[in-house]
Amino acid sequence: MMPTHHPTSAPLSAHDLELGYGHGNAGRGKSQHSVIEGLNISLPAGQVTAIVGPNGCGKSTLLAGLARLHAPRRGAVHLDGQDIQHIPAKELARRLALLPQETHAPEGLTVAELIRFGRQPHQGFLQQWSREDARVVESALAAANLTALADRTLDAMSGGQRQRAWIAMAIAQQTPLLLLDEPTSALDLGHQLEVFELVRSLAAAGKTVVIVVHDLDSACRFADHLVAMQAGRIIAEGRPKDVVTTALLRELYGIDCTLLSDPVTGSPILANMRRAATPNADNGMQASSQACVSGA
Amino acid sequence: MTRHPRGGSLAPGIINQTPADGAPRGERRRALTVTVMWLIAALALLCLTSLLIGAGEVGPLTSLATLVGHPIGAATGSDEARFVMTELRGPRTLVGLAVGASLGIAGALLQAVARNPLAEPGLLGVSAGSAFAIAVALVLGASAATLRVSVAQLGAVCGCAFVLGASRLNAVGQDPIRLVLTGAVLSGLLGALTSLLLLMDQRAADEIRFWLVGSLAGRRLADLQAILPSLALAATITLTIARPLSALALGERVAVGLGHHPRRVRLLAIAVVAMLVGAATAVAGPIAFVGLVVPFAARAIAGPDIRRTLWLALILGPMVVIAADIVARVVVAPSELSLGVITALIGAPVLIAVVRSRRLPTL
16 A cells, blocks of 8 residues: 555645746747636546547646746645745755656666655755665556566556556655556556556555546546636536536537436436537537647 | 667667576675776786886896896896886876776766767867867977876867767767767867968977877876876765765666756766866877776676776776787887877777767766
């Protein structure tokens, strides 16, 4: 089982958050376009929150903002009531772990070596590798069910295994909070399940997990709390069962469908999906794909 | 360098199939320790050889007899041999140690920062920047050895700035080979300007010519003393940034997520590269390829983590430079080849091998 040190109580929230690119470091993009404006969110402690929405709706930007990869133009993100901008980087890395969407590991890096990186926030110049670090790495390996593969190189593993290894690195940071950006998007069904089951076990161990997910069915099935985003705004949030409606799906993705209930788990299932034929929905799609271009 | 979305299928690595892949962790580590022991022994042997062998009349046996203090066979020690070893070969070997370590570490750091296995201070024009700065200083009338070090470091900073600027350009930064071509242009340009300056000033030309080809011949302990402060500072900074640098290999965002400051770390690493390359160039002239060969070999032995690569570079760098220097003394005795020629002979095939491998190793 995962060791948990912090009691979790409404850990991460954002107020009146505005995020965008083309701001701050070295004028990377010219547009002053805001991806997210006036957003408020509060993440339930000890639960899995899934952020869903069409491409370019600002899901990843929001996650990056919550993890302080982007400084907000306006508003603030609070971690346990403290403005995240005022927390030293290293301390933040002991309280919040982030797995970005794009990662890459140098060739020849083994699983155990990767996971050891997760201990860096706990190390200092005079405080090198400790027994505690070794113990945490072992338990992260066990949590991600990778103990037998500890010495395999990442490039010799399946996508799902590799993804679990990256999550294990975040686990080794021993943060009460984990933010995962689309950890399942490039995986096939079986490998997706590997990752989702790992995420569930993290929540079961008391961690708060935020996960950006593409597949709505999986989000409904594995998340306790669903946040639906469209064009930089949150248009619905709550328990998947309560939130997912045909109207929402039309607004989010421009689709019509029949909603069923999973006979075993009770989570919503999308059946008979088709593109909604209204011109409104088409406009919505165009707007969101443009947002995708400028936000990517 | 390849970036892939996590989970995408990846061809297995071509360059770096770690030999101990799959072996238990302890065993892998032990194998590395044994290798390092052997390398240290080999370095010691090379240093000894460097003391004993030269282009001049004092032969190896005479030198050895002088060193151990009693005759070996027909050879007996001599005052001449003692002088040659303490005044010429000894300092030369020590300078070789410092230069080799500097260039090896600088190469490993620059490659990590540029995320490019071909980023080598010599190839990218950092050494040429140093050399040009020194030529300018000489033409302007300078000659002191200590001044030379700071001037060379200033030139190296400019070279580094150019390299980093170039690697920010999209097409150049993404493609390791383009970066090297850009560096070659800079090197060529600075080399031409240096020659032009020397044509205009005969005194400077005389003073600098023996130095400009890259050599350890005639270097004294004073030369070493002049660079020791910068080497010590560079070593200290390197120790503090090794861990964040290793995390940067996992990507900028991951490094931030682990509590590091990528920009600060990169700037410090570049400062160290400039310090080391400037120091090495001030003492030995521009020597290419050491910063390419050494990290390449270090990664092949110890894997991709820069924290290990750096320690190995500290051993392998001096090995390459001292071995090349011995060869330079021996092949055309009683004359000497320039050290730069030998390192180029070793380095060029490695460069070709790296470029030819279908996929450049990711850093």
